[in-house]
Amino acid sequence: MEISECRMCGGPIRLMRRADGSLDHYEPINEHDRHELPNPISPILADYLRANRKGKKTVALVGIAWSTGPWTPFGETDVWAMNEHHDVPWLKEEHVTAWFQIHHKDVFTEELEAGVNHWGWLQEEHPFPIYMHQVYDDIPSSVKFPLREIRKELIGSLYRGEEKVKGLFSSTFNYQIALAIYQGYERIELYGIEMLGPGEYGWQRECMAYWLSKAETMGIDIWMPEDCALFNHPLYGYEEVREGATGQVSWTSSRNEEPTFGLMQPR
Known part of the structure; x- marks a missing residue:
């Protein structure tokens, strides 16, 4: 199979050739199948990131956009993942240091994605904490997310009318960034996070920008890939x-x- 890159969108495509070797057409590779393809980070960028994070307490937040997700520095920094992404082929679970499942139990006990037994996975013992609404007896690695403590320490005088704004968490990434600030990380790197979609990501971007900006003003280094739609x-x-x-x-x-x-x- 010959793989190339679409000149229009940059996504991976499969080149289909005739018997004489000439190009006949190309086929887009769907979102699920592309996770099986290699997508290594360039050595120059990898060295640049290592040099900039040297000596700093760093966490890599990982989404599942294939464009940069496989670039995650597994084994070099703390790595935080989420939801049912343990089924993504390139996500090296053995190097994950924390997991996040910030949904109600009636959501994550259902089959979130065809063929992925997320509920069964949650009931297994893991070497990392799984941050959740509360500790569950049937989820041995569950840890209560310190939402009350984070709100008290990090959310200042932001008011709508006469009440403090509470809706500053519109995605799991927001909780992750807030926890990274709360736990004293000095650098946050984003991988597999594009925030490009017009729907769900459209209303999630503003809170993402809020927490990244708060981290930056507190002296925390932020790195994001060029494909990320934030601040662009x-x-x-x-x-x-x-x-x-x-x-x-x-x-x-x-x-x-x-x-x-x-x-x-x-x-």
Whole structure:
């Protein structure tokens, strides 16, 4: 099987050739199958990250986007994973140091994904804590997530009307970042986290940005891959997006429209 990269979206594709060896067409590789493909981090980037995290208490937060998930520095830093991702082929569970299942029990006892026995996995003994709403007798590695303590220590004077804002946790990543701050980590690295989708990720991004910004202002290093949608917009009022082929301005950062893909140039 010959694998290449789509020039339009950057996703992996399968090249299909004729008997004489010439290219006939290509087929996209679906989300599930691409996890079986190798996707190693470049040695230059790996060395850069090692140099920047040297001597710092570091945690890698891992999502399952194939674009950068396999780059996770398993065995080099603390690694935090979540949900039913133990079934992802490249996720090296033996190097995970904490797991998160921040859902109600009636959710994670169901079959979340076809063929994945997440509930059975949770009932096994694991060498790492599984952060949850509470300690469960039938989940031996379960640990209560310190939500009350984190709220008291980390959430300041942010009010809506006369009440403190409570809705600052819109995804598991938010709980992970908050716990990393609470536990004194000095560096947070994101892998397999793109936040690109317009639906669920759209309303999750603002809280993700809140907690990453809080960590950064507290002196914690943050690294994210280039594909991550967070903090990736033109500089309002100063930059514009131009079409790559024509150079024509398609969107300026002082307008309200969404930008189109193109080259960002300083004005």
